Amino acid sequence: MVNREDLFELCLQELEAGVPLEALLARLPDEAADLKELLSLAAAMRALPQPAPAPEKAARRWQHVLKVFANGRGPGPQPNRRPGLAWAGRALAGLAVVALIVWAVSLASPPGAALAARITEAAGRVEVAAGPGEDWRLVAAGDSLLAGQSLRTGDGSAATLRFADGSLTRLYANSSLTLTAVDRRPNQAVSVHLTQHAGRTAHEVQPRGPEAAFVVATPAGAARVQGTAFNVFVGAAGLARFAVEAGQVRVEAAGEAVVLSAGQATLTLPGRPPGLPADEFREQGPLVAVQNTVWMVGGVPVRVSDETVVNGRADVGAIVDIVGRVLANGVWLADVVEVVSAGAETASFTGVLVDMGLDSWRVGGATVAVSDRTVYDPALEPGAAVRVTFELLPDGRWQATRIEALEREPPPIAPPAASPSLAFEPDELLVAGCGPEFSVSGRLVNDGEPPRDNVSGVQLDYRVIRGAVFMETVRIEPDNWGLILAGESVSFKLNFSLNPQWSQAADGAEVKIQVQVGEVVEPAGESPARLTVTVVRQCRPAPTATATPAEGAAPTATSAPTQTKPAAGPADNPICLGGTSHPIASALAEHFGVPYAEIARWFCSGFGFGEIRLAYEISAQTGQSGAPVPVAEIFALRQTGLGWGDLMIQFGILPGVIPPPAQPPDGAPPASAPGASPTPQPPEEDEPDGTPPFGPPVDVPTAGSPPGIPPGGGPPGGPPPPGGDD
Amino acid sequence: MPDVIDDQVVLLAQAGDRDAIATLYETFQRQIYRYLYYRTGEHHAAEDLTAEVFVKLMQGLPNYRRREAPFRAWLFQIARNQAIDYYRRKSVRQHSAMSDDLVDPGPAPERLAERRLTHDYLRSALRRLTPDQCDVVALRFLADMPVAEVARVLNKSESAIKNLQLRGLAALQQILAARKITYG
Numbered sequence: 070m071v072n073r074e075d076l077f078e079l080c081l082q083e084l085e086a087g088v089p090l091e092a093l094l095a096r097l098p099d100e101a102a103d104l105k106e107l108l109s110l111a112a113a114m115r116a117l118p119q120p121a122p123a124p125e126k127a128a129r130r131w132q133h134v135l136k137v138f139a140n141g142r143g144p145g146p147q148p149n150r151r152p153g154l155a156w157a158g159r160a161l162a163g164l165a166v167v168a169l170i171v172w173a174v175s176l177a178s179p180p181g182a183a184l185a186a187r188i189t190e191a192a193g194r195v196e197v198a199a200g201p202g203e204d205w206r207l208v209a210a211g212d213s214l215l216a217g218q219s220l221r222t223g224d225g226s227a228a229t230l231r232f233a234d235g236s237l238t239r240l241y242a243n244s245s246l247t248l249t250a251v252d253r254r255p256n257q258a259v260s261v262h263l264t265q266h267a268g269r270t271a272h273e274v275q276p277r278g279p280e281a282a283f284v285v286a287t288p289a290g291a292a293r294v295q296g297t298a299f300n301v302f303v304g305a306a307g308l309a310r311f312a313v314e315a316g317q318v319r320v321e322a323a324g325e326a327v328v329l330s331a332g333q334a335t336l337t338l339p340g341r342p343p344g345l346p347a348d349e350f351r352e353q354g355p356l357v358a359v360q361n362t363v364w365m366v367g368g369v370p371v372r373v374s375d376e377t378v379v380n381g382r383a384d385v386g387a388i389v390d391i392v393g394r395v396l397a398n399g400v401w402l403a404d405v406v407e408v409v410s411a412g413a414e415t416a417s418f419t420g421v422l423v424d425m426g427l428d429s430w431r432v433g434g435a436t437v438a439v440s441d442r443t444v445y446d447p448a449l450e451p452g453a454a455v456r457v458t459f460e461l462l463p464d465g466r467w468q469a470t471r472i473e474a475l476e477r478e479p480p481p482i483a484p485p486a487a488s489p490s491l492a493f494e495p496d497e498l499l500v501a502g503c504g505p506e507f508s509v510s511g512r513l514v515n516d517g518e519p520p521r522d523n524v525s526g527v528q529l530d531y532r533v534i535r536g537a538v539f540m541e542t543v544r545i546e547p548d549n550w551g552l553i554l555a556g557e558s559v560s561f562k563l564n565f566s567l568n569p570q571w572s573q574a575a576d577g578a579e580v581k582i583q584v585q586v587g588e589v590v591e592p593a594g595e596s597p598a599r600l601t602v603t604v605v606r607q608c609r610p611a612p613t614a615t616a617t618p619a620e621g622a623a624p625t626a627t628s629a630p631t632q633t634k635p636a637a638g639p640a641d642n643p644i645c646l647g648g649t650s651h652p653i654a655s656a657l658a659e660h661f662g663v664p665y666a667e668i669a670r671w672f673c674s675g676f677g678f679g680e681i682r683l684a685y686e687i688s689a690q691t692g693q694s695g696a697p698v699p700v701a702e703i704f705a706l707r708q709t710g711l712g713w714g715d716l717m718i719q720f721g722i723l724p725g726v727i728p729p730p731a732q733p734p735d736g737a738p739p740a741s742a743p744g745a746s747p748t749p750q751p752p753e754e755d756e757p758d759g760t761p762p763f764g765p766p767v768d769v770p771t772a773g774s775p776p777g778i779p780p781g782g783g784p785p786g787g788p789p790p791p792g793g794d795d
Numbered sequence: 796m797p798d799v800i801d802d803q804v805v806l807l808a809q810a811g812d813r814d815a816i817a818t819l820y821e822t823f824q825r826q827i828y829r830y831l832y833y834r835t836g837e838h839h840a841a842e843d844l845t846a847e848v849f850v851k852l853m854q855g856l857p858n859y860r861r862r863e864a865p866f867r868a869w870l871f872q873i874a875r876n877q878a879i880d881y882y883r884r885k886s887v888r889q890h891s892a893m894s895d896d897l898v899d900p901g902p903a904p905e906r907l908a909e910r911r912l913t914h915d916y917l918r919s920a921l922r923r924l925t926p927d928q929c930d931v932v933a934l935r936f937l938a939d940m941p942v943a944e945v946a947r948v949l950n951k952s953e954s955a956i957k958n959l960q961l962r963g964l965a966a967l968q969q970i971l972a973a974r975k976i977t978y979g
Binding site (some may be wrong): 120450 | 820838841844845846849853912918932937961965968971979
């Protein structure tokens, strides 16, 4: 007899051997029907496109592996477990480590490394000068550039330098630089200092430690790197532009520094600090129109400024090659415009992948169309930095042809958030109604610090925490977002319908739904954000009450209470006899700015001080947005049987708005209503679980409340008024 | 790229052949990354740990003995140890067992729109499994290892692996169903 585990494994092996899933499922016995679903899942998992590290990342990690090992970090080989051969084991292990270090170095270093840069490419006119003021002489590929020497290229020319550690520097046409210093460190790393005077250079720098920096200085700041690929442009006025292809570059100017990551650029001017890092764009195409500072290149508007460097005559119709930055407001600002003789139309930009729709993706502030023509890494996720290469479609949309991930290290100082910085605002919502359909709007806020706390892959979820028996359907629209930037908020709607049992429930019946952040992709973790939505059944029309407290008479209401207080006349209580001034009544009168006699009259009409306080608080709250509801009307409604929670709902007062009562002052007599029993009774119950749903907390003193008010609703000594909150 | 490596390549790597060691990296770095991606649930951590695995590989290669474990099983043991160390260093919660929040408390058939299984959803769901279940599912179905090899990696019996495999998939199926994620 084959057990389930073995049977399942046999099925899996058949799947692996190529048996079609359908055929396999058809053969499974009925008693193993539950395995069918699991086999389908196993097959689906194996068929999934799998994530993979970006190729350029893999190459860099490999370099990292070599570098770490070459530096001898980490524990050595395990000691030999045979004591008699311990010395031999150690010796062999040592040899092995030496051998591995040699591999690492041999993989990372080019053959024939020397203490200078080798000119490996010299196309067109390429010249070297021995020093400042020295004559220029033509050089060819294979020549060297020694420390202190300068190199320049002419029109249509280019040159490439290779350093001993394999790092490369390419000079484009009309560019010049000086190899200020080059130094080989004991660990084979090469320290390079270049000074770029003009033109455009590109650098591919091998990973290195802090002791072997690669620095490119310009008249307007310097770039310092530890292993990366980047470009430097120096304009006629000393303006310098730094742009990073991979890794990170620290740009220093005028005593300040910014760190650029892949796909970012900054501009520096002599004597001024570097600009903030910005995403960059590159574009080549015909200059279609010029309107003031806006140039239309292909179908893309590009802004030029006084700092834009224009090389050549940029007339309408010319083919221009532009590099620039994408500003925070979405404007594409040109940094360098080169007029070229010819070239295919190309356009690309970098940014953060915000949203991945079915046929369009949002990158930064731009939307690009995505189709089966688009080449991209399936491991891409919202939040990733990407470079988008696109074409202009006839309808004006941008068709992405390639979307590639850029490796951007997290900011070096600010650690990533430990948990998503999300919060619902507000975090409680209250609705009252009679029908079965409800809809409320909510807002989810990312209150983290940009850019550290950007959150991607947010999924909302919900739980019914009370009244699930009434629940029919719940929909949250939308219920997920690809990316919520720090400081950004998103809105959603919670639509739900209740079943027929709701229509038969008593007024005051409740449903509570808790909306929560169910899933966050990055940063992975639990979010404590919760939104509680309370729905209260409220079908009975609110009665109108016109009574005002009259001397010696209880307030009247349009509907008579179904239950009355125990027979007890005002004469039973000294307050009502006019002989005693009760400190709580005095405090209430002072707090609410009404005569003592008014408070006393309500008290002598059968209401407890707690109820009186609530009535005045509700009245005061309604006065925040218009004419206050008279206290008499509130008492009249109370006497119809509505609970205090009902009343607050009716008047639109949110839970927690009314402050809790303070503790009685020392020496205050018990606040018993007339005719009340001397035995203290608990306040009226609001909820079966003892939690008041909307009423104020009853045990926390608050500075803004009158002192000595008993908590809750009815007089402590008397029975609850008719029809409590339930 | 083949999933397995010829013993000769390993021997050459042990002897210091640079092409052999590069071959090991090329052959296994994607598998290791994929396993660590699902095991840690974090893209960047998986990349960093993959590099660390190969650092450990280079350090340990002189002592590797074929008779003690097949090379791939040995390599994945390193990867698994790296994942465990990662959680220990970070003091992060490794996995949460299936909890109440996955159990729908009330009837709510329209709670979530139906979604197709992606590696991202799978990664998220795997984090709900126990570490052993996650290991087995990741190694068995995402690294395509046979049961015997998974048993070597995890130092368990084959019957234990089969048991974990079945229970892990069943738990995963429940998690995906609760999230209205479809497949097949």
